[in-house]
Amino acid sequence: xxxxESEVQLRALLAGLSGVDAVGAExxxxxxxxxxxxxxxxxxxxxxxxxxxxxxxxxxADTPGRVTSLCAKAMRPYPSDxxxxxxxxVCVYPDxxxxxxxxxxxxxxxxxxxxxSFPSGRASLNVKLLDVREAVSAGADEIxxxxxxxxxxxxxxxxxxDEVVAVKEACGSAHLKVILETGELVTYDNVRRxxxxxxxxxxxxxxxxxxxxGVNATLPAALVMLEAxxxxxxxAGAVIGVKVAGGIRSSKDALRYLVLINETTGSAWLSPERxxxxxxxxxxxxxxxxxxxxxxSYVRADEFSGD
Amino acid sequence: MSEELTNSRLGxxxxxxxxxxxxxARLKPAYGxxxxxxxxxxxxxxxxxxxxPANEEPLASVAQASVADVDRAVYAARRAYDTIWSxxxxxxxxxxxxxxxxxxxxxxxxxxxxxxxxxxKPIRESRDVDVPLAAAxxxxxxxxxxxxxxxxxxxxxxxLGVAGQIIPWNFPLLMAAWKLAPALAAGNTCVLKPAETTxxxxxxxAEILQQAELPDGVVNIITGDGAAGAALVDHPGVDKIAFxxxxxxxxLIQQRVASSHKHLTLxxxxxxxxxxxxxxxxxxxxxxxxxxxxFNQGHVCCAGSRLLVQESVADDVLRRLIRRVDQxxxxxxxxxxTDVGAINSAAQLARIKELTAYGEEEGATRYTxxxxxxxxxxxxxxxxxxxxxxSHRIAREEIFGPVLSVLTFRTPEEAVAKANNTNYGxxxxxxxxxxxxxxxxxxxxxxxxxxxNTYNRFDPASPFGGVRESGFxxxxxxxxxxxxxxx
Numbered sequence: 001x002x003x004x005e006s007e008v009q010l011r012a013l014l015a016g017l018s019g020v021d022a023v024g025a026e027x028x029x030x031x032x033x034x035x036x037x038x039x040x041x042x043x044x045x046x047x048x049x050x051x052x053x054x055x056x057x058x059x060x061a062d063t064p065g066r067v068t069s070l071c072a073k074a075m076r077p078y079p080s081d082x083x084x085x086x087x088x089x090v091c092v093y094p095d096x097x098x099x100x101x102x103x104x105x106x107x108x109x110x111x112x113x114x115x116x117s118f119p120s121g122r123a124s125l126n127v128k129l130l131d132v133r134e135a136v137s138a139g140a141d142e143i144x145x146x147x148x149x150x151x152x153x154x155x156x157x158x159x160x161x162d163e164v165v166a167v168k169e170a171c172g173s174a175h176l177k178v179i180l181e182t183g184e185l186v187t188y189d190n191v192r193r194x195x196x197x198x199x200x201x202x203x204x205x206x207x208x209x210x211x212x213x214g215v216n217a218t219l220p221a222a223l224v225m226l227e228a229x230x231x232x233x234x235x236a237g238a239v240i241g242v243k244v245a246g247g248i249r250s251s252k253d254a255l256r257y258l259v260l261i262n263e264t265t266g267s268a269w270l271s272p273e274r275x276x277x278x279x280x281x282x283x284x285x286x287x288x289x290x291x292x293x294x295x296x297s298y299v300r301a302d303e304f305s306g307d
Numbered sequence: 308m309s310e311e312l313t314n315s316r317l318g319x320x321x322x323x324x325x326x327x328x329x330x331x332a333r334l335k336p337a338y339g340x341x342x343x344x345x346x347x348x349x350x351x352x353x354x355x356x357x358x359x360p361a362n363e364e365p366l367a368s369v370a371q372a373s374v375a376d377v378d379r380a381v382y383a384a385r386r387a388y389d390t391i392w393s394x395x396x397x398x399x400x401x402x403x404x405x406x407x408x409x410x411x412x413x414x415x416x417x418x419x420x421x422x423x424x425x426x427x428k429p430i431r432e433s434r435d436v437d438v439p440l441a442a443a444x445x446x447x448x449x450x451x452x453x454x455x456x457x458x459x460x461x462x463x464x465x466x467l468g469v470a471g472q473i474i475p476w477n478f479p480l481l482m483a484a485w486k487l488a489p490a491l492a493a494g495n496t497c498v499l500k501p502a503e504t505t506x507x508x509x510x511x512x513a514e515i516l517q518q519a520e521l522p523d524g525v526v527n528i529i530t531g532d533g534a535a536g537a538a539l540v541d542h543p544g545v546d547k548i549a550f551x552x553x554x555x556x557x558x559l560i561q562q563r564v565a566s567s568h569k570h571l572t573l574x575x576x577x578x579x580x581x582x583x584x585x586x587x588x589x590x591x592x593x594x595x596x597x598x599x600x601x602f603n604q605g606h607v608c609c610a611g612s613r614l615l616v617q618e619s620v621a622d623d624v625l626r627r628l629i630r631r632v633d634q635x636x637x638x639x640x641x642x643x644x645t646d647v648g649a650i651n652s653a654a655q656l657a658r659i660k661e662l663t664a665y666g667e668e669e670g671a672t673r674y675t676x677x678x679x680x681x682x683x684x685x686x687x688x689x690x691x692x693x694x695x696x697x698s699h700r701i702a703r704e705e706i707f708g709p710v711l712s713v714l715t716f717r718t719p720e721e722a723v724a725k726a727n728n729t730n731y732g733x734x735x736x737x738x739x740x741x742x743x744x745x746x747x748x749x750x751x752x753x754x755x756x757x758x759x760n761t762y763n764r765f766d767p768a769s770p771f772g773g774v775r776e777s778g779f780x781x782x783x784x785x786x787x788x789x790x791x792x793x794x
Contacts, residue, residue, distance in 0.1 A: 019740040021760050024591025034431060036325035036643040045320065227590050239311055258320065263634060268315030 001236040004200050007158030014157065014196060020188035020224055029219035035259045042255070046290045049254040049282075050077060052272045053087040054112055054243065056280050058119075058211065064099045067092055071103040073307040078287050087283065088272040089142060093118070094135040101139030112142035112177070116167060119181075119210035121146035125166060132170040142175040143167070144207060144243075144278075149184045152194060160194070164201025177205035177243055177276075180225075183215030188224045195228035199240050207243035211278060216246025222257060226264040239268055245278025251289040254282060317634050325643045327430045331420045334507065337368040340376055340530065341513035343383035344523030350375045355532075357506055360427035361640050361649040361684040369506045372531035377498070377538040380527040384469045384496040385544050387524030392496050393466065395522075397453035404449030404491060406519040411442040411484075414515065418508060422480055423640045425507040427649030427685070428603050430641050440765055441484035444783075447767035448488035451788060455493065458785050460794040466494035467570055467793050468546035471539040473560075474509075475552045476502035476651050477606040477707075482551055483509050485782045487526060488767075493791035495547065498527045500539055502552075504652045506530040537563075545569060549790060551608070554705075554731075554776050572780025572790045574608065574772055576705040577733030580726035581611035581762060582748060584719075585620045587738035588760065593627050596711070599736060599762035601635060601647055601689050605709040606655070608777070609734035611762050613695075613702060615722050618715040625693055625713060629674050632689050637678040647709060650685040659687050659708035666692045666701040671712070697728055705731070719744060723751045732774035736762040755781075 004010050037045055055074045057066060070090055078084040089110035092100050097113045104111060113135040117123035123131075132143055145167045151159040168176050178198035182191050198206045206225055209216040222244050229240045244257055254277060261269045269275050284304045292298050337354065339346035353371040358364065372380070392400075411418065415438045422433040455464050470490045474482035479501055490497050501509035513528045529535060533556075540548055540563050550560050551574040564571050581599050583592055599611025616624050640648035650656040667673055671692040680686040687708055695702050695712040702712050716722040726735055734756040737745045749757040755773040758764060765771065770786035772778060780790045 018587070018589040021588035021591040021740075024588065024594060024760065028591065028594050034435070034643070035322065037322060038325045039323040041320065041323040224590075233315075239315075262318060262320040264317075266315040266317040267319030268311050270320060 001238060002200065004161065010157060010161055010197070010200070013200070014193045017192055017196060020192055022188055025188050025223060026220045029223045029260070032259050032263060033219060033256045035256075037255050037259070043290070043293050045255050045258050046251060046286055046293065047085055048270065049251070049258060049277065050286050050290070051085040051088060052276050053283050053286070054089045054091045054245075054276045054278045055087045055283060056091040056211070056245070056278050058091070058093060058114060062093060062096060064096065067096045067100050068103050069307040071100055071109070073283070073305055074109045075104065075107050077283055078304060084287065084290070088276055091144065091278060094131055094138070094140070097135050097138040097140045110141040111139055112144055113140040114144045114210075116145040118144070118146055119212040121148050122150075125163060128163070129166060129170045132167055136170070136172055136174045140174055142177060143171050144177040144179055146179045146181060146210060147194060147198065149181050152185065152190070157193075157197060161197050161201050164198055164203060168202035175204040176202065177207045178203040179207045179210055181210055181213060182208050182218070182221040183213045188220065191221050191224045192228055195225050196232065199228070199232045199236070199238075203240060205241035205243050205276070207245055207278065209246040211246030217244035217248055219256060219260060223260055223264060226260060226269070229269070230265045239274060241274040241276065242269065243276040243278055248277055248279050249281050249285065251282075251285050254286065317630070322644045324639070326639060326641045327420055327423075327643060329420065329424060329641060331417055332424055333417065334367050334421070334424075338370065338506070338510045338530070340370045340372055340380070341510065341528040342376070342380045343387075343527065344517065346513070349373055350379075355503070357425060357504065359424050360651050361681070363684055366424055367507060369510070369530045372500075372529040372535040374538045376529060377535060377542060380498045380529050381469060381471070381539070381542045381544040383524035383527050384498050387522060388468055388496040391522045392525050393494060395494075397455060397494075400491060400494065401449045401452035403519055403521050404445050404452060404488060407515060407521070408442045408445035408449060410515045410518055411438065411445065414511075415439070415442070418480060418511060420641070421511050422508045423648070425505045426476065426479060427640050427651050429645040429648045430643055431645065432603060437478055437481045440767070441481045444481070444484040444488045444767045448492035448787075451785075452492040455788065455792070458788050460789065460792055464493075464792040464794050467791060468495060469544060470495045470497045470547040470549060470791060471542065471545040472497055472499045473536045473539065473548070473550045473552065474499065474501055476505040477603060477608070479505040480508035480512065483512055485551075486549055489782070489787045490549075490791045491525065493788055495791050496525045498529060498539060498545070500529050500531065500536050503532045540564065543567075547571070547791065549780070550574070557778060570790075573778035574780070574782065575776060575778040576707075577608045577610065577731045577773065577777050578613055578703065578705055578729045579609050579611045579734040579736070579754070580613045580615050581736040582722045582726055582738065583614065583616040583620070583624060584737075584739040584741070584744065585617045586740045588740060589624070589627065591760065592738045593624070593631050595736065595738065595760070595762045596628060597631055597635070600711040601709050602763050604647055604650055604687070606651060606707055607763065609756060609763065610707075611734070611736050612706060612711060613726075614711055614713045615716050615725055616713060617722075618717050621715045629691060632674065632676050632691055633678070635676055635678060635689050637676065637686065637688060638681055647689055650687050650708065653685055655707065656685040656687060659706055659710065662701060662704060662706045663690060663710055666695070666699065666710075666712070669699045669701070671695045671699060671701060697725060703729065719748055723748055727751075727753045730776040733777035734758065
């Protein structure tokens with residue numbers, strides 16, 4: 001693992017990264033999106049996608065009651081069929097972590113919490129760290145932080161890096177997901193550099209988006225991030241996960257991400273340990289397609305709970 | 308490195324077969340010659356079978372045109388030229404071309420399946436490249452037909468008359484479109500001869516021309532072997548020969564056409580260099596190299612069959628390239644997930660095997676994809692030769708298969724010198740994030756096409772063609788009209 005001791009060293013490392021040709025990256029993602037998953041491949045992929053969902057509610061109107069029903073759904077997405085796996089985690093704001101922890105109890109479903117003044121990240125470092133510590137002490141297994149995009153875009157890369165390091169420390173044993181907000185970074189070169197800053201700073205996962213801006217997860221951005229974790233693994237020997245979030249609503253979209261993993265990083269990432277979907281309505285479509293594959297016909301949307 | 312990483316297997320999620328249905332092709336058991344708007348039997352009553360190269364099974368029986376049939380076709384084209392097409396306005400010609408373009412789109416799925424069955428190319432490519440580009444070519448030249456006055460060749464440029472067009476087996480439908488669309492837009496009538504091993508999509512196109520109610524004789528499509536092609540080249544009633552194919556045959560055609568009134572354009576072989584500088588965008592560059600040589604099984608005249616990589620990054624590029632080559636999915640061309648299909652014919656497979664054997668003999672290091680190959684049909688696993696020298700045959704001769712030769716260079720000057728050290732001059736690629744260097748290199752390359760940070764990109768608006776032994780004349784764009792106008 002390269003140890004970063006100065007901003008000069010960080011800049012040198014980032015400058016050494018290959019550029020991304022936007023046209024080529026988008027063409028590659030579009031080509032992989034034409035892969036056709038059928039039969040047993042599709043069934044296995046749908047189950048894997050379900051197990052990779054971070055079932056998310058991040059609304060001002062969230063209440064303990066809402067989180068309770070979300071947790072129930074997370075543990076048993078489709079009670080009529082016990083072979084449906086649980087999702088990976090529920091993702092909530094910090095103040096609801098304690099409640100989610102209580103409802104989930106000893107279940108395998110993790111509690112993830114956004115923190116660091118999500119989604120804008122516009123607060124002092126002390127406020128951000130307090131946000132993280134409170135979520136962790138309330139029982140969060142995973143923290144989704146946001147990077148300081150303003151600092152990144154104004155060239156204060158050392159500042160971005162230092163914040164990731166500080167948040168990682170505040171996480172203690174909780175896993176850290178670092179949200180790059182690729183829609184605000186705009187260029188793929190920026191996505192690649194931000195991915196490396198996050199990984200060097202100690203991220204366990206790098207995550208595309210908050211889901212709160214105009215452009216959220218896209219296939220090409222995810223491709224660039226997967227290339228980053230693949231290359232980082234070769235250099236540093238550490239396997240960093242990837243989470244895509246925002247706007248992923250259909251099974252078709254989800255399966256395209258799995259194809260991207262399959263042909264970019266391979267089997268080590270085809271697991272909820274290394275890949276997540278931050279989503280809410282996606283889960284019901286996965287359940288719908290799963291049932292359709294088994295029955296041969298679609299069922300009503302009301303077959304699945306609305307949580 | 309952790310065990311988890313070294314065990315991370317690409318393609319671990321195996322894809323179940325996802326085949327397109329062969330029945331969509333609706334092939335007939337036998338096809339005649341398309342002359343004067345009708346399908347008719349050849350005068351010799353001789354036929355030959357066209358095979359599916361993926362399983363060696365016959366697809367249909369196709370007519371063998373005799374010298375008399377060629378004469379009949381040229382006569383029909385001449386009569387259509389004199390009586391109808393030369394009197395048809397540009398706007399009216401344009402209407403037919405738009406119709407053809409739309410009908411190609413309507414029947415795209417059928418055309419794609421036919422192309423894949425007859426040629427062996429993956430359905431993904433025939434569906435996403437060949438057929439859409441063929442339609443785009445007709446759309447593009449439909450737009451020119453009534454604007455020839457403004458094409459830069461002076462007022463009211465005249466067509467040549469009857470064009471004899473001979474096309475290869477690597478992009479059967481697309482090459483037919485490249486030939487027919489500009490010729491018809493410019494006001495010529497045509498006799499088109501598809502390749503012996505891939506006649507079916509051109510015959511389906513003949514049905515589309517009927518459907519479009521193109522006047523009889525404006526396009527005639529005759530199938531057959533090289534003898535039929537020779538008869539077309541030699542026919543005194545032909546005003547123009549357009550040929551796409553091997554340099555060897557192109558040379559013969561040029562000799563035969565010499566001292567005649569015939570106009571000639573040739574689009575021949577190539578040994579394209581893909582030049583990779585150390586600052587290239589690495590992931591996209593690897594994809595570009597892959598597309599450059601494994602697209603259409605490497606049966607591409609402008610294929611990037613030579614990789615020139617800067618020595619400072621050669622090891623890393625080669626390692627990534629081989630990892631990627633190993634991931635290519637070779638197999639059933641009708642499967643939507645197939646990346647590399649079948650070699651088009653037994654003869655071509657033998658040629659590829661012969662040349663790659665030289666590669667090993669001459670001391671190059673061979674990497675062959677570990678992909679399993681089907682038992683029946685003509686198959687060749689994607690192959691990369693490293694440590695290739697300029698003097699090796701695999702660096703000089705066109706292999707026309709999924710075989711890449713990797714050479715290294717130290718400076719931009721050396722890259723240009725090596726890229727130009729070939730008898731061909733069709734296409735090159737330059738990979739660098741530094742625009743000034745890309746332009747410096749591009750203007751020194753002796754090639755008809757230079758791609759920057761991409762490869763094998765085609766657009767009907769962009770002229771395509773070679774220099775030196777890769778031929779002369781341009782297809783596509785405004786330039787493509789010149790080949791069919793008396794200017």
